Amino acid sequence: MTAPQVEVLLQTLIAGLLLGGLYALIGIGMTLIMGVMKIINLAHGELMMVAMFIAYWLFTLLQIDPYVSVFIAAPVLFVIGVLLQKFLITPVLKVDSILPENQVILTVGIGMVLSNLATLLFKSDYRSVSVEYASQAWYLTDYWKDAPIELSLSFAWAVSFLIALVITAVLWFFLTKTDTGKSVRATAQDLHAALLMGVNVNRMRMLSFGIGAGLVGAAGCLFIPIYYLYPALGGQFTLIAFVITILGGLGSTVGAIIGGVILGIFESMTATYVGMGWAPVGRFVIFVAALIFLPGGVASLLRKRRVGK
Amino acid sequence: MERLRHLSVLVMVMAVLFAAEVFAAEPLRLAIPLPLTGGQAKFGEMMKRSYEMAAEEINAKGGVRGRKLALEFEDSSAKPEIARAIVEKLIDVKKQPIIIGEYTSACAKAVAAVAEERKTPYVVVASAADEITQQKYKYVFRMNPPNAHYSDGLMSYFKEVVKPATMAIIYESSDFGSSSAKDMVKNAERAGIRVLVNEKYEKGAVDFRPILSKVKAANPDVIFMVSYVMDAALLMRQIKELRVDARLFAGGAAGFDIPEFVDNAKDAAEYVVTATLWTPQLTFKGAREYAAKFKSKYGDFPSYHGASAYATVYVVKDALERAKNLTPDEIRAALKATKMETAFGPVQFADKEGFQNQNFTDTYVRQVIKGEHETIWPAAYATQKYIFPIPKWRERR
Numbered sequence: 001m002t003a004p005q006v007e008v009l010l011q012t013l014i015a016g017l018l019l020g021g022l023y024a025l026i027g028i029g030m031t032l033i034m035g036v037m038k039i040i041n042l043a044h045g046e047l048m049m050v051a052m053f054i055a056y057w058l059f060t061l062l063q064i065d066p067y068v069s070v071f072i073a074a075p076v077l078f079v080i081g082v083l084l085q086k087f088l089i090t091p092v093l094k095v096d097s098i099l100p101e102n103q104v105i106l107t108v109g110i111g112m113v114l115s116n117l118a119t120l121l122f123k124s125d126y127r128s129v130s131v132e133y134a135s136q137a138w139y140l141t142d143y144w145k146d147a148p149i150e151l152s153l154s155f156a157w158a159v160s161f162l163i164a165l166v167i168t169a170v171l172w173f174f175l176t177k178t179d180t181g182k183s184v185r186a187t188a189q190d191l192h193a194a195l196l197m198g199v200n201v202n203r204m205r206m207l208s209f210g211i212g213a214g215l216v217g218a219a220g221c222l223f224i225p226i227y228y229l230y231p232a233l234g235g236q237f238t239l240i241a242f243v244i245t246i247l248g249g250l251g252s253t254v255g256a257i258i259g260g261v262i263l264g265i266f267e268s269m270t271a272t273y274v275g276m277g278w279a280p281v282g283r284f285v286i287f288v289a290a291l292i293f294l295p296g297g298v299a300s301l302l303r304k305r306r307v308g309k
Numbered sequence: 310m311e312r313l314r315h316l317s318v319l320v321m322v323m324a325v326l327f328a329a330e331v332f333a334a335e336p337l338r339l340a341i342p343l344p345l346t347g348g349q350a351k352f353g354e355m356m357k358r359s360y361e362m363a364a365e366e367i368n369a370k371g372g373v374r375g376r377k378l379a380l381e382f383e384d385s386s387a388k389p390e391i392a393r394a395i396v397e398k399l400i401d402v403k404k405q406p407i408i409i410g411e412y413t414s415a416c417a418k419a420v421a422a423v424a425e426e427r428k429t430p431y432v433v434v435a436s437a438a439d440e441i442t443q444q445k446y447k448y449v450f451r452m453n454p455p456n457a458h459y460s461d462g463l464m465s466y467f468k469e470v471v472k473p474a475t476m477a478i479i480y481e482s483s484d485f486g487s488s489s490a491k492d493m494v495k496n497a498e499r500a501g502i503r504v505l506v507n508e509k510y511e512k513g514a515v516d517f518r519p520i521l522s523k524v525k526a527a528n529p530d531v532i533f534m535v536s537y538v539m540d541a542a543l544l545m546r547q548i549k550e551l552r553v554d555a556r557l558f559a560g561g562a563a564g565f566d567i568p569e570f571v572d573n574a575k576d577a578a579e580y581v582v583t584a585t586l587w588t589p590q591l592t593f594k595g596a597r598e599y600a601a602k603f604k605s606k607y608g609d610f611p612s613y614h615g616a617s618a619y620a621t622v623y624v625v626k627d628a629l630e631r632a633k634n635l636t637p638d639e640i641r642a643a644l645k646a647t648k649m650e651t652a653f654g655p656v657q658f659a660d661k662e663g664f665q666n667q668n669f670t671d672t673y674v675r676q677v678i679k680g681e682h683e684t685i686w687p688a689a690y691a692t693q694k695y696i697f698p699i700p701k702w703r704e705r706r
Contacts, residue, residue, distance in 0.1 A: 004526040011551070015518035124346040124386065126539045128573050135546040135577050154550050227515050228539045228573075230348065236513055271519035276510040277482055 007149040020264025021161040027244030027256040029215035035188035035251025036208035043111035045234030051220030081213025118231035128228035160222035249299025336379035341410035347386035359615035363622035389419035414438035414484035430641040438488040450666040462672040463584040473530035477506035480535035489535040525553040535561035542573035549577035552702040568609040580699040587613035588684040590692040595652040620653035
């Protein structure tokens with residue numbers, strides 16, 4: 001391999017890893033809701049869009065940095081998630097319907113309402129926040145004068161990635177070390193047993209939907225400095241989250257993280273070595289492959305390893 | 310009794326006369342399909358403002374055939390199926406004898422097909438794909454030059470100034486993007502420029518770094534990009550960040566040519582050149598007046614999209630006044646005979662090079678200098694001297 005080739009490979013890996021970290025954050029929220037509620041939340045991307053609009057207006061009107069908005073938008077989205085669960089999804093859960101999965105269809109409806117509301121309120125213009133650091137980066141040659149290759153690390157992407165990591169770590173701590181977190185996991189694993197053990201299942205459902213929405217809200221704030229915003233952007237991120245959920249194994253947060261990173265790296269690799277137009281195709285190839293060859297997702301591999309020990 | 314009858318007859322006559330009077334002053338209604346929502350709304354908005362400006366001026370001077378021109382706008386949000394439905398309604402239900410408007414090539418294609426089928430003239434305002442006027446259509450006219458000529462000015466700038474040997478092309482996988490890239494490959498071949506990378510991307514891409522790293526490794530002299538507005542800004546921002554150095558960054562009009570590009574890309578937009586069909590600094594009759602008026606009203610100079618829309622209203626007025634009557638066929642005949650000067654340049658719908666009813670105008674090059682789009686080429690039209698060579702990213706402060 002020549003130096004330029006190594007440079008392209010490394011730069012692609014960096015891009016894929018950063019993208020994967022952000023993807024993981026989008027995917028975890030969906031996976032959490034999936035695990036506890038047993039439904040795919042197809043309004044996931046639209047919730048992210050709502051958070052992006054919150055971050056956008058906070059920046060435009062009050063000059064609040066999008067990274068600070070994480071701490072405003074995520075709680076707001078948490079509340080929205082809880083309310084959605086309490087007043088829309090729970091009533092539908094109780095009703096017997098022709099379709100067993102009518103809550104999923106409800107989430108599709110919620111997503112449509114959100115994106116059309118955004119269109120009504122803000123027109124479907126494309127917007128972006130023009131933060132000072134949008135195209136700042138660190139360069140390898142700045143630190144190592146005669147490096148044979150030049151690598152760059154985008155400031156905004158790196159910060160977004162790091163915050164995504166921190167949020168994921170906090171979530172992991174919450175789910176494994178706290179009573180409430182354990183109750184959430186118990187509900188996800190076995191609803192009836194959890195009920196018998198005195199877990200307030202309804203509250204856990206509201207909590208998990210709220211957390212799921214809050215996580216994707218945080219992801220929205222992390223995305224806005226590096227991307228742009230328009231009311232219809234939810235759909236593509238819902239799809240990405242869906243692929244990650246399937247790839248990671250339904251309901252597994254660790255699986256979602258690994259799934260997100262795999263997807264990010266795979267997309268970047270496809271873009272570099274096959275063609276950028278193929279990146280979305282690559283996404284669905286992974287999706288179909290996961291369904292066929294790894295029906296349990298990454299989580300099933302993790303479990304096998306554990307049993308092996 | 311007798312008198313009453315007389316009176317009633319008189320009233321009837323009066324009423325008929327009065328109705329005729331009202332009828333004569335009945336405004337000429339013209340509904341225009343364009344994208345007012347969605348990703349192309351910025352372009353649609355600029356065009357709408359320009360149409361309105363032209364209509365106001367015309368009405369202030371007595372209208373068209375003594376009738377007021379009343380414009381209405383129908384939002385297609387850049388979706389071909391919606392554009393098609395709008396135009397079907399306009400022709401079949403509202404009996405509108407002429408159609409103008411739309412922006413994206415995909416939409417213009419859909420509208421052109423409907424117009425041809427219904428034998429109603431359609432004037433394309435700013436859609437680029439070559440094939441729109443290559444279908445042997447009788448009723449479809451185009452104001453702006455086709456994609457094949459978009460880069461004429463740019464190619465002459467390459468030849469005279471940049472003298473590149475290699476090129477990379479990155480384009481959006483839309484009708485417009487593919488068409489532009491295809492034409493650029495042909496142009497490059499003719500000019501003896503080797504194309505090292507030729508890649509398309511899907512709209513909405515978040516991360517261009519992988520492909521840009523590849524371009525960086527190939528080290529082309531020129532990077533030619535075809536995008537609508539947000540992708541254009543994102544591409545330049547990431548090029549700056551990866552320090553992809555080239556002798557020239559060139560855009561193929563559209564997203565690189567509107568003020569929003571500089572607003573979104575900020576300093577990464579500096580020195581980028583773009584092919585364009587019109588600039589606010591041109592000296593055609595009425596061009597500078599239109600540009601100044603637009604800027605004072607809306608705060609930004611318009612790009613070629615607006616100028617073409619503005620001039621189209623005048624072209625339509627001219628054709629409607631020359632037409633024997635307001636039937637689609639007579640209007641078509643009048644359009645075909647158009648020969649006039651507009652703010653967009655001279656207009657004449659010719660059949661040549663495999664195009665039908667196509668207007669051919671000069672094309673120009675603009676460069677972002679100190680955050681403003683300046684006309685730099687052809688030299689005869691330049692308002693500022695071009696900046697070449699451009700500094701490397703490392704040296705920029």
